[in-house]
Amino acid sequence: MAVEKIRGIVLKEINKGETSKNLIVLSKGIGKIFMYARGARKSKSPLMASSQIFSYCDFVAFENKNFYNINQAEIIDNFYNIRTDIEKLAYSSYILELVEKTCPENMECDNIMLLLLKTLSVMSKTDINPRFITRVFEIKYMSLMGFMPETENCVFCGNDSHLNYFSKIEGGVMCDDCKKKGIDGGIISNGALQSLRYILKSDVSKVFNFRVSDDVLYELSILSKDYISSHINMKFKTLDFAESL
Template sequence: MYINTTGLVLREAPYRESSKILTVLTATHGKITVSARGARRRGSRIAAAAQPLMYSEMTLYNQRDRYTLTEAQPVELFPGLTGDLVRFSLGAYFAELLEAVAYEDVPNPELLAFGLNALYLLGEGQRSVRLIKAVFELRLMLISGYAPNLSACVRCRQAAREPILLLEEGTLSCLRCKRAGEPYAPLCEGSLEAMGFVLSAPPRRAFSFRLEEPALSRFASACEAYALQQLGRRFRTLEYYKQVSQGEEKTSDGIDKNPTSDGLSNKKGNLDHDAL
């Protein structure tokens, strides 16, 4: 049976002399494993579409739940990623996260649309790399059912003073209410406000704000730590991203190096591109 769908290639692996095995997040079948026969051969009609971070229209042949790519036409190449090692490596991390939370043969159009939007904004180059990364990690937890509860301190039930995020429980706490040995990420008023915005904003507006230091650093650290804690694993692509981005995060992502506020600003800013 032939299937027409669209899909984002999350991962590739060489297979035999000239083929590939692809992990693809599709609009209609969720995450699937696809055989791309001859994709490594010069002149292959499917070679362009059988690349990581390529979004394409695909014709798949399905036999006994095994998918073979027969035709493909790229829809979005994300050209802004290919010429920038930092942004491309972060895109690879996004792909590994998407693969980690997606289910085999379970459609999740929200997850695919979110991933495409994040990759577009990352390649566009107009927003802070650290901000995009943090929003992606936190919003992905929401989509996957791991959203933290930030309403009040889980212990004293009051508005958190010196707020911290308890990484295992996914709840807010005051620093003084924390129990010994609990893993946590420190927050501040601005970073807490940013997290609340990301979790409550409409999908197409989750990235549409700016955050200054020191709130940006606390926001970024908390979102990464929370995602890794909830998923219970490390990501090799994240480790590589950190290697190639050392020394560049605060100088190439548009962040004010002499901030005067730790608050959320421009919350009503418009995205230039909402979703593919």
């Protein structure tokens, strides 16, 4: 069997037997894959640290049916500071769960991996509000997954002015005239709309380079969570915990 070098980040770890782990890893060039870390739960295992969630590593492994068996691993970054703050840890765990549950298997998604790494780096190395980081990630992630909301023209009539409402079902802004016709949609402020436009148009390297008021962050939180629930029929326990803090 050919040995491969795989760069990836651990999204989930699952105990296997008494001493080993199954891992779900988002990898460069391959996408979401399953890996097996034999003996990783032993106290002296060289794979102990690299098999934990958030570990961004270079793995040396060989493919065996539907799994990659890990021979060795070198940690590039473990985003350690995330683990020292309960709010950062809670929201970062949710971000991993969102990717783990929704990103397709064995399909190259390097753009999503870049976004995830940038997000965890900002979460770990800055004092930016974890809720803000999470909302930006959600919106950018959904767009990369093919669910980009329309922010320039009314999703019903194409009008490009008086865009004061947002339809989570249709996935975009709605004008005053269409709202008057009784079409369902919630109010969106200019601040929230401009934030959406910035997130969607920005390169991943610059996507966190703006700030919003508490009111706009609250609005983005509701909009983002409603938008995700309208397009992804899943529950995320980690999000429930993070939002309870």
